[in-house]
Amino acid sequence: MSTTAIQDPAGPAPDQEWVAPRASAASSGTSAARLAPICDKVLSGERITPEEALILHEEADLLTLGTLADAVRWRIHPEPRVTYIVDRNVNPTNSCVTDCGFCAFYRRPGDPEEYVLPREEIVAKVQETADLGGRQILMQGGHHPRLKTDWWCDLIADLRERFPQVNSHALSAPEIEHLSKLDKRPVEEVIRDLKDAGLGSVPGAGAEILVERVRLIIAPRKTTTDTWLDVHRKVHEAGLRSSATMMFGHVETAAERIEHLARLRDLQDETGGFTAFACWTMQPDGVPQEEIYPERATPGVYLRVQALSRIFLDNFKNIQTSYVTQGVKMATVTLRYGCNDFGGTMLEENVVSAAGCFHLESVQRIEDAIARAGFTPRQRNSWYGICDERHKGEGVPRSAQEASCEITAGGAA
Amino acid sequence: MPLGLLSTDAISQRAAAAGLGEIARKVFEGERLSREDGISLYEAPDLHLVGALANHVRERLHGDKAYFNVNQHINYTNICNKLCRFCAFQRLPKQEGAYVMSPEVIAEKITAQLSEPVTEVHMVAGIHPKLDYQYYLDILRAVKGARPEIHIKAFTMIELMQIAHVAKRPLEEVLPELIEAGLGSCPGGGAEVFADRVHVEGYHLKNTGQQWIDTARQVHEAGLRSNCTMLHGHIETIEERVDHLDRLRLLQDETGGLQTYIPLSFHPENTEWAHLPGPTALDELREIAVGRLMLDNIPHVKSYWIMLDIPIAQLALSYGSDDVDGTVVEERIYHEAGATTPQEVKRAELIQWIRDAGRTPVERDTLYNVVWEEPALAEA
Numbered sequence: 001m002s003t004t005a006i007q008d009p010a011g012p013a014p015d016q017e018w019v020a021p022r023a024s025a026a027s028s029g030t031s032a033a034r035l036a037p038i039c040d041k042v043l044s045g046e047r048i049t050p051e052e053a054l055i056l057h058e059e060a061d062l063l064t065l066g067t068l069a070d071a072v073r074w075r076i077h078p079e080p081r082v083t084y085i086v087d088r089n090v091n092p093t094n095s096c097v098t099d100c101g102f103c104a105f106y107r108r109p110g111d112p113e114e115y116v117l118p119r120e121e122i123v124a125k126v127q128e129t130a131d132l133g134g135r136q137i138l139m140q141g142g143h144h145p146r147l148k149t150d151w152w153c154d155l156i157a158d159l160r161e162r163f164p165q166v167n168s169h170a171l172s173a174p175e176i177e178h179l180s181k182l183d184k185r186p187v188e189e190v191i192r193d194l195k196d197a198g199l200g201s202v203p204g205a206g207a208e209i210l211v212e213r214v215r216l217i218i219a220p221r222k223t224t225t226d227t228w229l230d231v232h233r234k235v236h237e238a239g240l241r242s243s244a245t246m247m248f249g250h251v252e253t254a255a256e257r258i259e260h261l262a263r264l265r266d267l268q269d270e271t272g273g274f275t276a277f278a279c280w281t282m283q284p285d286g287v288p289q290e291e292i293y294p295e296r297a298t299p300g301v302y303l304r305v306q307a308l309s310r311i312f313l314d315n316f317k318n319i320q321t322s323y324v325t326q327g328v329k330m331a332t333v334t335l336r337y338g339c340n341d342f343g344g345t346m347l348e349e350n351v352v353s354a355a356g357c358f359h360l361e362s363v364q365r366i367e368d369a370i371a372r373a374g375f376t377p378r379q380r381n382s383w384y385g386i387c388d389e390r391h392k393g394e395g396v397p398r399s400a401q402e403a404s405c406e407i408t409a410g411g412a413a
Numbered sequence: 414m415p416l417g418l419l420s421t422d423a424i425s426q427r428a429a430a431a432g433l434g435e436i437a438r439k440v441f442e443g444e445r446l447s448r449e450d451g452i453s454l455y456e457a458p459d460l461h462l463v464g465a466l467a468n469h470v471r472e473r474l475h476g477d478k479a480y481f482n483v484n485q486h487i488n489y490t491n492i493c494n495k496l497c498r499f500c501a502f503q504r505l506p507k508q509e510g511a512y513v514m515s516p517e518v519i520a521e522k523i524t525a526q527l528s529e530p531v532t533e534v535h536m537v538a539g540i541h542p543k544l545d546y547q548y549y550l551d552i553l554r555a556v557k558g559a560r561p562e563i564h565i566k567a568f569t570m571i572e573l574m575q576i577a578h579v580a581k582r583p584l585e586e587v588l589p590e591l592i593e594a595g596l597g598s599c600p601g602g603g604a605e606v607f608a609d610r611v612h613v614e615g616y617h618l619k620n621t622g623q624q625w626i627d628t629a630r631q632v633h634e635a636g637l638r639s640n641c642t643m644l645h646g647h648i649e650t651i652e653e654r655v656d657h658l659d660r661l662r663l664l665q666d667e668t669g670g671l672q673t674y675i676p677l678s679f680h681p682e683n684t685e686w687a688h689l690p691g692p693t694a695l696d697e698l699r700e701i702a703v704g705r706l707m708l709d710n711i712p713h714v715k716s717y718w719i720m721l722d723i724p725i726a727q728l729a730l731s732y733g734s735d736d737v738d739g740t741v742v743e744e745r746i747y748h749e750a751g752a753t754t755p756q757e758v759k760r761a762e763l764i765q766w767i768r769d770a771g772r773t774p775v776e777r778d779t780l781y782n783v784v785w786e787e788p789a790l791a792e793a
Contacts (some may be wrong), residue, residue, distance in 0.1 A: 295765070
């Protein structure tokens with residue numbers, strides 16, 4: 001896939017189309033010799049450097065990556081357990097001022113299809129989720145030009161009051177930064193108010209690729225790398241947990257994928273506040289700037305990066321699969337390529353489905369897929385604490401919010 | 414000297430630790446695996462290790478090559494009197510949706526693809542009790558008439574038995590006439606699982622396993638190549654799968670006529686066995702790997718994308734397969750059973766999947782003559 005045609009405001013674009021390494025090179029010869037000490041490091045539990053990660057990315061075959069990721073997974077999670085959360089996406093608004101060319105979901109302010117969901121509609125959606133035993137509402141949306149922190153605090157507090165067992169996992173780092181700009185006050189204050197209103201955790205969206213060259217091409221009006229990381233730092237400092245993500249398979253290079261992972265690993269060393277990492281491939285159908293994007297990355301590329309993230313992010317406890325972009329069948333394979341979490345049931349999803357991808361699944365199908373792949377499916381909360389009546393082991397709530405809900409099951413006190 | 418993960422020493426060590434040391438030794442020394450070894454490979458928890466062993470064999474035979482072809486499917490009738498419980502394609506005569514394609518319709522379908530670089534037509538169908546011998550000769554001639562250079566891979570073993578039956582002559586007499594009319598080779602479908610227990614329970618009106626083997630032998634003796642398959646993931650046991658693989662390789666010892674082994678995943682939707690779940694993706698990868706390891710005398714193992722889904726077919730290229738089948742225009746049989754794969758893919762897409770799996774795409778014809786080959790990547 002050529003990226004050479006892209007007008008690159010940040011410097012020369014990579015001049016080579018990415019080519020997977022020959023698989024047989026991992027068995028003998030110079031590549032195999034280069035891979036060997038890195039494999040040994042990974043298997044003995046040592047951290048690998050970004051340079052070593054790049055060698056894995058560029059020279060290891062899928063089997064090697066899968067074997068290493070599987071080994072790391074079992075070291076971190078000795079139990080054959082795969083978690084997931086019953087949740088729903090609610091996108092309160094699609095109005096957005098950032099104009100990201102890879103996004104098929106947003107509408108500009110003033111567009112006839114722009115919307116802000118009425119409160120009663122949001123409440124009804126959360127009610128349905130709560131009725132199904134849901135634990136989380138993933139609320140994110142466009143960067144609306146007029147919805148300030150107060151609007152969100154009011155919404156979150158209302159939901160908190162009505163549905164104490166459903167956590168608001170809401171507002172990605174770029175949205176939080178956007179709120180601080182609308183409010184004309186520091187991010188810390190925005191986070192404090194949101195937390196006081198009942199925000200329980202922050203999703204990792206909007207990270208895309210945390211490299212400025214890439215962001216200037218794909219999301220020039222959205223949060224910079226440093227700011228994205230800094231918002232998460234402040235979220236963690238405020239005592240909240242967040243997740244981290246990566247959207248790849250567009251204009252980034254292999255080295256930039258690694259740089260992204262390295263920035264996340266560094267921040268996690270600093271704060272320890274990330275609960276999980278999830279990655280997915282760019283879904284290019286019908287996005288505004290479709291012409292600058294390559295074809296959708298093939299599953300082999302997804303699996304390669306997915307495995308590498310498990311290997312490299314040694315301080316992230318949980319790695320989430322992306323059945324929404326890859327389908328449940330491929331997701332079961334990722335359980336042997338480093339993933340220990342199936343993500344959310346997403347009783348509703350609007351964002352990637354707008355870009356030609358819709359693999360939404362029922363709770364039962366997720367349970368079956370996990371079990372048939374040889375793992376025990378267990379429901380979790382937003383902080384990756386297990387809250388499942390069938391769970392007989394450690395089931396402590398992982399946050400004050402969870403504890404206050406008095407709904408932990410299994411072995412919890 | 415560090416070992417890495419995929420050197421023979423490293424695989425041997427991992428295999429020894431997993432209790433598969435003797436199997437690894439046999440694999441590296443090219444010794445035949447026993448039936449017990451087959452069972453151990455099915456039961457070994459470490460799928461990646463079984464994959465690494467199969468991958469070793471795959472690379473020993475084919476290096477990084479991964480084959481595909483540009484082909485077209487014609488399922489000339491869905492009328493069938495065999496009532497196999499795993500099948501969603503069959504219709505009874507006069508049942509809604511039942512069809513038979515005339516030789517003219519078949520010729521039109523071939524003609525419609527003349528602008529595409531199709532090298533093979535894959536032609537299989539139900540066992541229609543009323544079609545006469547002439548029909549089979551006519552459809553072969555219709556294809557050849559529309560596209561003389563195309564290779565016809567047609568008629569599974571049960572169809573050949575039916576053709577001999579309606580011709581009222583022994584198959585060895587009929588085969589030369591079919592060849593004369595254009596038959597170039599035979600597909601591997603319909604082998605199901607050879608074990609009699611499974612045959613009785615699942616498809617007792619169809620040929621037995623032994624009849625499949627005997628028919629394939631006649632095909633090979635007539636000078637044709639064929640493929641072979643196993644339909645897995647329904648009611649069969651691991652022992653029955655190993656038995657099936659062992660009987661395939663014994664046939665191959667005898668005739669050498671089998672080109673490619675294709676494990677076929679049972680798709681439950683719209684079948685009498687809809688309550689069974691079908692194999693998982695991990696099962697499918699293992700099936701490819703065990704097939705590659707057990708069938709030491711069959712040159713190719715195919716991960717048939719239309720059945721497996723594109724991601725698994727691509728990934729299987731690291732677990733023992735060296736072929737992903739073709740571009741396929743108009744497949745009906747698996748789509749009736751809920752296959753959600755597209756009806757066809759573009760040649761460029763197939764090539765991209767293969768490249769992204771770290772393999773070198775090679776377009777082949779039915780008999781594995783090279784039609785197009787990408788220059789091998791430079792040594793890293």
